[in-house]
Amino acid sequence: MAATAQAHLFEAEGLAASYGQVEALKPTSFHVADGELVTVLGPNGAGKTTLLRAATGLVPARGRIHFQGRDITGEPTHKLARHGVVMVQEGRGLFGQMTVKENLRLGAYTRDAGAVEQQLAIVFGLFPRLKERYMQVSSSLSGGEQQMLAIGRALMAAPKLLMLDEPSLGLAPRVAMEILETLGQLNKQGLGILLVEQKAPLALKLAKRVYVVSLGRIVAELAAHEIKSHHDLARYYLH
Numbered sequence: 001m002a003a004t005a006q007a008h009l010f011e012a013e014g015l016a017a018s019y020g021q022v023e024a025l026k027p028t029s030f031h032v033a034d035g036e037l038v039t040v041l042g043p044n045g046a047g048k049t050t051l052l053r054a055a056t057g058l059v060p061a062r063g064r065i066h067f068q069g070r071d072i073t074g075e076p077t078h079k080l081a082r083h084g085v086v087m088v089q090e091g092r093g094l095f096g097q098m099t100v101k102e103n104l105r106l107g108a109y110t111r112d113a114g115a116v117e118q119q120l121a122i123v124f125g126l127f128p129r130l131k132e133r134y135m136q137v138s139s140s141l142s143g144g145e146q147q148m149l150a151i152g153r154a155l156m157a158a159p160k161l162l163m164l165d166e167p168s169l170g171l172a173p174r175v176a177m178e179i180l181e182t183l184g185q186l187n188k189q190g191l192g193i194l195l196v197e198q199k200a201p202l203a204l205k206l207a208k209r210v211y212v213v214s215l216g217r218i219v220a221e222l223a224a225h226e227i228k229s230h231h232d233l234a235r236y237y238l239h
């Protein structure tokens with residue numbers, strides 16, 4: 001399909017996904033603009049992970065997806081990575097018996113050798129601990145370091161849009177903050193980010209916009225700063 005005028009970086013229209021008979025994500029439309037950080041909030045089981053998985057081809061989905069104005073509906077996850085859409089899954093999805101080096105280099109499979117070194121320097125700049133642990137087996141890293149590695153591996157593909165599923169899960173508050181602040185820094189450099197996060201107050205500090213998901217659908221879309229004036233949402237998400 002031809003590029004549309006004023007296309008968003010990423011646009012999903014009527015995206016829906018089911019597990020067997022259960023429609024975990026009801027037809028849902030959302031977008032991420034160029035250089036925008038958008039956060040997705042919602043209670044456990046609301047469908048946030050399914051939304052990200054449907055958007056990145058990790059579960060079969062209905063609906064349409066455009067990226068930079070191009071119709072990329074139905075393309076598999078590895079092709080989306082080539083376009084610049086990469087997801088960091090909950091639980092990190094690292095290869096535990098592989099070293100930090102091997103995991104990072106796997107993330108760069110779409111890149112040529114020169115670009116790999118350049119991207120590696122960027123990742124080490126963001127996460128110096130990955131440089132210190134470069135030859136270590138990744139299962140020997142702390143939880144925070146493993147999350148840094150998962151994000152670092154995603155960045156090796158030089159994404160234009162990074163989707164993250166609860167990157168702070170299970171981490172000490174200080175480490176979680178460090179990781180979320182790094183995402184804020186990446187966003188300031190122009191990276192589009194779609195962030196599912198339970199630490200809502202932190203995510204809302206970084207985000208420009210927020211989608212609230214409940215029972216498999218987006219029930220609210222608002223500017224992040226507006227949430228404090230919605231008492232029901234503020235009570236739930238700003239404590």
Ligand code: ATP
Nearest residue numbers: 019020022024042043044045046047048049050051
């Ligand atoms: P959490 O915050 O707990 O991770 P979530 O908002 O990300 O939750 P999803 O993981 O997308 O929610 O789950 C949405 C619904 O789909 C839930 O009812 C969940 O039980 C169901 N579900 C998720 N994965 C599967 C699966 N592989 N098979 C069957 N049902 C699933």
